[in-house]
Amino acid sequence: MGAQKTLLQAFNQTTYQVAGHSKRDIRQLQRIFQEVDGDLAADVYGSGEVIDNFQNKMAKYLGKESAVFFPSGTMAQQIAMRIWCDAKGIRKVAYHPLCHLEIHEEDGLRKLHQIEPVLLADKDRVISLADVLGMNEEIACLLLELPQREIGGQLPPYEELEAISHYCREKGIRLHMDGARLLETLPYYQKTAAEVCALFDSVYISVYKGIGGIAGAILAGDAAFTKEAIVWKRRHGGDLISLYPYIIPADVCFEARKDKFAEYYEQAKELAGLYNQCHGISTRPTVPVSNMFHVHISLPKERLEPILLAVCEETGVGLSHYVREVDEATSYYEVSLGDRYATIPKEKLQNVFQVLDQKLREALQA
Amino acid sequence: MGAQKTLLQAFNQTTYQVAGHSKRDIRQLQRIFQEVDGDLAADVYGSGEVIDNFQNKMAKYLGKESAVFFPSGTMAQQIAMRIWCDAKGIRKVAYHPLCHLEIHEEDGLRKLHQIEPVLLADKDRVISLADVLGMNEEIACLLLELPQREIGGQLPPYEELEAISHYCREKGIRLHMDGARLLETLPYYQKTAAEVCALFDSVYISVYKGIGGIAGAILAGDAAFTKEAIVWKRRHGGDLISLYPYIIPADVCFEARKDKFAEYYEQAKELAGLYNQCHGISTRPTVPVSNMFHVHISLPKERLEPILLAVCEETGVGLSHYVREVDEATSYYEVSLGDRYATIPKEKLQNVFQVLDQKLREALQA
Structure with a gap:
């Protein structure tokens, strides 16, 4: 518990996050409803x-x-x-x-x-x-x-x-x-x-x-x-x-993103490529067919967590806020590409994968 | 359909409404969330x-x-x-x-x-x-x-x-x-x-x-x-x-109203008294035991609707936006007291019941 909580905390303190659209906070709703006519009936x-x-x-x-x-x-x-x-x-x-x-x-x-x-x-x-x-x-x-x-x-x-x-x-x-x-x-x-x-x-x-x-x-x-x-x-x-607190965000977000899925798909293929170049990592599928894939890593959960945490702290880029166990030797997490990916400077992205690869290499040799 | 829709329209154009807290529009959510810290996690x-x-x-x-x-x-x-x-x-x-x-x-x-x-x-x-x-x-x-x-x-x-x-x-x-x-x-x-x-x-x-x-x-x-x-x-x-779009309004409204129910109860008794003085009206219960009661009127729905509509237009005060049939000779509607009641000037309230009583008297004699 302690370790996992710490990864989440470190992730939440990064400047950039690789997956998803944005933080799940109240601001998401506030921003969407600011733009809506208040006279609209529920x-x-x-x-x-x-x-x-x-x-x-x-x-x-x-x-x-x-x-x-x-x-x-x-x-x-x-x-x-x-x-x-x-x-x-x-x-x-x-x-x-x-x-x-x-x-x-x-x-x-x-x-x-x-x-x-x-x-x-x-x-x-x-x-x-x-x-x-x-x-x-x-x-x-x-x-x-x-x-x-x-x-x-x-x-x-x-x-x-x-x-x-x-x-x-x-x-x-x-x-x-x-x-x-x-x-x-x-x-x-x-x-x-x-x-x-x-x-x-x-x-x-x-x-x-x-x-x-x-x-x-x-x-x-x-x-x-x-x-x-x-x-x-x-x-x-x-x-x-009344379901409008969900319907209006759904409508606004559908209009904003319905034409962006090709971009997320291309980014997913690029990101999976970066992962697959790292030691001990393979994505599932190897080449994504949507905006998502799973990252499988040849390290047990309790050894991978501190590595991802250190990557957060050294690079300011969050790869994942959690790790799940596959078996005693392997762990994984899910990645879904969204709005965040395009906001990360290219050199930051290169750097985070260099750091990750270096740490995995050391861990796998240990 | 036509008549009922017209009562609703007339009701929606009144300056004051006797029952309830406020209109069910998007503004309710906007106002509540304006006051909330956007950093609050979903x-x-x-x-x-x-x-x-x-x-x-x-x-x-x-x-x-x-x-x-x-x-x-x-x-x-x-x-x-x-x-x-x-x-x-x-x-x-x-x-x-x-x-x-x-x-x-x-x-x-x-x-x-x-x-x-x-x-x-x-x-x-x-x-x-x-x-x-x-x-x-x-x-x-x-x-x-x-x-x-x-x-x-x-x-x-x-x-x-x-x-x-x-x-x-x-x-x-x-x-x-x-x-x-x-x-x-x-x-x-x-x-x-x-x-x-x-x-x-x-x-x-x-x-x-x-x-x-x-x-x-x-x-x-x-x-x-x-x-x-x-x-x-x-x-x-x-x-x-995430249920916060409902939880936060629930919390804000609970804090705002939890101590107001005695007031609504007293207002319900006062309002039921005004209704019971009118010809052909009896409330159920006669003396309310909460903020609510039903208004039973000795007129069929199709005769009561135009009367309530005329009351809306003559007085600018809305008593009910709908009428339901009890039987061929009687109709009713529900009243739940809320924040709106206290906003109605006393003379407006006296006036609306004078007008209502006069119209019912004429209708019942016809």
């Missing part, structure tokens, strides 16, 4: 200009008939699964073993919706067409996460996505996208959001990851689907009297 | 100073070991019911036929938690000790709403509340408070929040009704209860990355 239980306009904008952007703003992706995705299960009368869905619903939601899908997941693919790779073809069980819905966050943001080839979509339509299996980071995949796929979404029956996107809002999610699909989703949103306790 | 998934401090403050105020901030009361209360049902191994709870869970939550309690409610008391009165003693079914939890909103904010005598609490403890029935408007009841009961809460095992309060925040709720109980509630909050999709 949304009230899902109605009003502020929520209608953003939902319509996102439906259009995603190429879907309708979209609903949710306080969280957890709520939006469980509800999507429930709607497709109820429609088919089967309480089974398939997803990746490292799916958000499987590892981050305290088993909400089972405990609230009595839905059993079928886990497809191995933990270290994305779901393939062969995995889907090889399924023995009848399912209502297949969930694909684009990109697969827990393995560094990997993506299937686009042709494989199309083949999976085609197969699901033939078999009457609903295809749902966990597109928490959908916009982040578009520069690699060289597609519009609507083109990718056309392969799916329902789509969730987060408004606070690459988009950089405060919290919230969009769930999109056809009008019959979103009509049901709104009923379930009330059941879940997500139909708040 | 809460992250239920952790951080901003959420800890407010939860601790509310736990202390309610006299409970622990408190959890929720995005909504709908979520908080279903979760309280689920925890008590799981603890007892019985999927039944008892509440009033006009309980929020029964009429405003799209059946979430049944659809998400498979909990069956037992409805106690008649629709037009609060749950009595006799209702509780007369229950035939075994239940895990009894929910009491203080005050009972849908019947104008009625309250049981405090001694009856104590007797119900005593009986439930003896029988191993958990007692939960829907205290959406708990602070509003304290001047009538002449008790502290902690004294009333001591009769209950778990308590929910809203932070945006009398307190006047933007959205959100507090669920309080012992530490084992709130620990479980936090797990369920994640399952429901309520563990947002």
Whole structure:
């Protein structure tokens, strides 16, 4: 605990940080709301200009008939699964073993919706067409996460996505996208959001990851689907009297960043290149396919932390505020490129990787 | 539709409004956040100073070991019911036929938690000790709403509340408070929040009704209860990355208004008196026991609306922005006293009731 806290503290004292958009402080909200007309009426239980306009904008952007703003992706995705299960009368869905619903939601899908997941693919790779073809069980819905966050943001080839979509339509299996980071995949796929979404029956996107809002999610699909989703949103306790404190930042940040994901993607490839030149480091994927990747380092967590801390203090540049254990010999952390990267002077960046490489070399020789 | 929209428009153009605190516009949030230090860190998934401090403050105020901030009361209360049902191994709870869970939550309690409610008391009165003693079914939890909103904010005598609490403890029935408007009841009961809460095992309060925040709720109980509630909050999709856009307004508004409820209560009694002097009007309750009451008027909705609209335009004072039908001959609306009432000049208030009475008299003679 002590060591990790100290890395966070050292990170917070650096002048530059390599990943992300900005600090998560109250100023983010203050700045956004300074620019908004105070006379704008609050949304009230899902109605009003502020929520209608953003939902319509996102439906259009995603190429879907309708979209609903949710306080969280957890709520939006469980509800999507429930709607497709109820429609088919089967309480089974398939997803990746490292799916958000499987590892981050305290088993909400089972405990609230009595839905059993079928886990497809191995933990270290994305779901393939062969995995889907090889399924023995009848399912209502297949969930694909684009990109697969827990393995560094990997993506299937686009042709494989199309083949999976085609197969699901033939078999009457609903295809749902966990597109928490959908916009982040578009520069690699060289597609519009609507083109990718056309392969799916329902789509969730987060408004606070690459988009950089405060919290919230969009769930999109056809009008019959979103009509049901709104009923379930009330059941879940997500139909708040006013969601504008999240909707307005989502809208402002979407407009500010929707065309910046190609830049983040190029920066991610550059940064992964710098990491992969260091001793004992490999990124996953080696060449990123979005704005994100994982940094795997051949040192145990307790030996890596003091090194990253020293790098913060010597260079004034923060690489990561935390380290996670992979096993006794290896650790990792996640990097998602955002607005901050472009603010770092090139020589600072060169320097931080020289210092890091030197320290890792010494540590690995010890 | 046309007529009701016009009443709302006329109401929105008045100089003074009798009920509530202020308009629901973006300015509310802007004003509150202007005063906050921008360096304050956002809460992250239920952790951080901003959420800890407010939860601790509310736990202390309610006299409970622990408190959890929720995005909504709908979520908080279903979760309280689920925890008590799981603890007892019985999927039944008892509440009033006009309980929020029964009429405003799209059946979430049944659809998400498979909990069956037992409805106690008649629709037009609060749950009595006799209702509780007369229950035939075994239940895990009894929910009491203080005050009972849908019947104008009625309250049981405090001694009856104590007797119900005593009986439930003896029988191993958990007692939960829907205290959406708990602070509003304290001047009538002449008790502290902690004294009333001591009769209950778990308590929910809203932070945006009398307190006047933007959205959100507090669920309080012992530490084992709130620990479980936090797990369920994640399952429901309520563990947002940051809830500070609701927590900070809740805190600011709690501090600003926690000592004003006696004033609102006195104003409610005065205002109900003015209403009851008018032809064809009776308030429910006749003498309010909180800051709220319902105004029942012996005219059908479609005849009352143009009268209220004309009152708006002639006096510049808005009494209500809507009317609901009771039956073919009677309509009603709800009034909750807040900051606005004290801003209305006395002569304006006298005048609006003279005009209203005159118009009702004419209408009732027609």
